[in-house]
Amino acid sequence: MAWVVSTIRAVVDIPEAFVPRALYVLDFLAAAWGLKVEVTHGPGNVAGAHLVYARLSEGVAVRGAVVIPFDERLYDPHAVCVATVRDGYPVWGHHDVATEGWDLIAATFRLLTLADEQQIDPAARDGLGNFLVGALPAGRAAMVAEPLADNHAALLLEKLLKIAPDLREACVPRWPVGKRYAVCVTHDSDAMHRGHPRELATALTKWLMRRQRVFLDMALEGLKYRHTPMANSSWGFDGWRDDEARHGFRSCFYLAVRPLGCRRRLNDCKSDALVAGIDWSFFQQMRGEGWEFGLHPALDAQRDLDEIVREKSALEERLGAPLTGIRHHYLAIDNYRPWATFRKHLAAGFRYDSSLGWHDRPGFRAGTALPFRPFDPDAAEALDLIELPLAVMDCQVALGSVGTAEAQATLIADKVRQGAGVLVLNWHTETYCNRLLYAGYRTLYERILAPLLADGDAWFATPNEIAGWWRGRAERLRVH
Numbered sequence: 001m002a003w004v005v006s007t008i009r010a011v012v013d014i015p016e017a018f019v020p021r022a023l024y025v026l027d028f029l030a031a032a033w034g035l036k037v038e039v040t041h042g043p044g045n046v047a048g049a050h051l052v053y054a055r056l057s058e059g060v061a062v063r064g065a066v067v068i069p070f071d072e073r074l075y076d077p078h079a080v081c082v083a084t085v086r087d088g089y090p091v092w093g094h095h096d097v098a099t100e101g102w103d104l105i106a107a108t109f110r111l112l113t114l115a116d117e118q119q120i121d122p123a124a125r126d127g128l129g130n131f132l133v134g135a136l137p138a139g140r141a142a143m144v145a146e147p148l149a150d151n152h153a154a155l156l157l158e159k160l161l162k163i164a165p166d167l168r169e170a171c172v173p174r175w176p177v178g179k180r181y182a183v184c185v186t187h188d189s190d191a192m193h194r195g196h197p198r199e200l201a202t203a204l205t206k207w208l209m210r211r212q213r214v215f216l217d218m219a220l221e222g223l224k225y226r227h228t229p230m231a232n233s234s235w236g237f238d239g240w241r242d243d244e245a246r247h248g249f250r251s252c253f254y255l256a257v258r259p260l261g262c263r264r265r266l267n268d269c270k271s272d273a274l275v276a277g278i279d280w281s282f283f284q285q286m287r288g289e290g291w292e293f294g295l296h297p298a299l300d301a302q303r304d305l306d307e308i309v310r311e312k313s314a315l316e317e318r319l320g321a322p323l324t325g326i327r328h329h330y331l332a333i334d335n336y337r338p339w340a341t342f343r344k345h346l347a348a349g350f351r352y353d354s355s356l357g358w359h360d361r362p363g364f365r366a367g368t369a370l371p372f373r374p375f376d377p378d379a380a381e382a383l384d385l386i387e388l389p390l391a392v393m394d395c396q397v398a399l400g401s402v403g404t405a406e407a408q409a410t411l412i413a414d415k416v417r418q419g420a421g422v423l424v425l426n427w428h429t430e431t432y433c434n435r436l437l438y439a440g441y442r443t444l445y446e447r448i449l450a451p452l453l454a455d456g457d458a459w460f461a462t463p464n465e466i467a468g469w470w471r472g473r474a475e476r477l478r479v480h
């Protein structure tokens with residue numbers, strides 16, 4: 001069926017230096033709305049425009065158009081921002097402007113580019129630049145569970161539809177086959193083989209240092225499976241596969257590998273997909289049945305394109321198929337210059353990344369539950385990479401009680417459903433056993449998943465399928 005696409009006419013009349021950033025956000029909004037946006041630059045005739053983005057003094061109205069007042073200060077990463085509710089939506093903006101004057105384009109730009117994170121005290125970051133939610137500026141920390149950028153898009157669309165109601169019929173659906181939102185199950189594989197000498201040594205060291213019995217139990221159990229990695233209880237692949245097959249969906253597994261020539265760091269995975277005793281025909285068969293595999297690169301690999309390429313090639317050789325996706329171990333992208341990591345992804349041949357998430361809380365690190373293309377400030381344009389933001393993962397929920405974790409995750413799932421986004425979940429393969437260090441993990445996952453499985457509005461798809469769908473949709477929305 002051919003889609004009928006109508007076009008939003010936008011006038012952008014702001015200083016030249018800010019135009020690429022405004023265009024980037026308008027692209028994001030176009031994808032969120034499912035509408036084409038045709039942009040005229042400069043002080044053109046605003047008659048007939050649906051949207052005007054310009055430096056206007058407060059209260060100035062342009063007849064028949066939605067006006068967004070340009071606020072240069074919001075493009076400064078060090079601007080102090082707060083959220084407030086506007087027309088029912090929590091939105092992001094400069095702290096000392098009346099809500100009606102908020103520049104929702106600049107606010108969306110700073111969310112998608114993680115600009116507020118530049119205010120984090122360097123002392124609150126670890127050596128990889130990673131940080132906990134508590135280190136964020138207070139206003140941002142209070143809003144980690146709110147898809148603010150998606151709220152901006154929804155609020156603006158409501159206003160546009162008021163002035164041009166016909167556009168409603170022209171909006172391209174967000175998701176295929178009549179589904180209202182997407183669910184994307186993924187699994188990082190951090191500990192493949194509990195009986196591997198490095199895993200045994202780590203468990204025993206932790207037992208001695210932390211005096212927690214669970215680590216001794218893990219070492220003792222690992223010893224039983226010293227030579228049979230695919231039989232040990234950290235090997236969760238069979239379990240996840242069988243459950244997912246029963247439920248009728250497929251997921252993605254991000255595998256760690258350390259081929260020859262790659263360094264090992266202290267917190268890298270202790271047993272990876274190249275340990276002796278793993279039968280690769282197992283993964284090849286899963287792949288043939290629709291499961292996806294991606295790369296889970298080593299810590300610091302974000303600093304070294306060659307290492308990413310070597311790891312990717314090692315996996316592709318054994319799988320016999322190209323990889324399209326990546327998620328970093330510890331979510332350790334370059335947290336100061338995320339685009340530098342994304343550029344390496346592109347150079348290595350990846351099509352999407354799924355590393356943008358909070359470490360210790362479920363939520364929306366880029367303020368969105370939608371796939372989006374990251375911005376490259378050096379080139380002043382979007383990179384040709386799809387980011388699938390990670391919303392909920394097991395280690396976030398392990399920090400509190402199961403009840404608290406379930407409540408937090410359910411809140412996020414509800415926001416994604418209401419906002420028609422994609423809920424990306426990450427449950428490590430080794431948690432399938434639901435015992436020892438991972439007791440309760442799968443129970444929690446199943447509680448979160450059950451209502452989604454029962455909901456006919458959810459499109460369950462792998463990240464590569466979702467990224468592909470989003471690319472195809474963006475192509476249809478392109479203004480030629």
Ligand SMILES: [Zn+2]
Nearest residue numbers: 188190329330
């Ligand atoms: Zn990991």
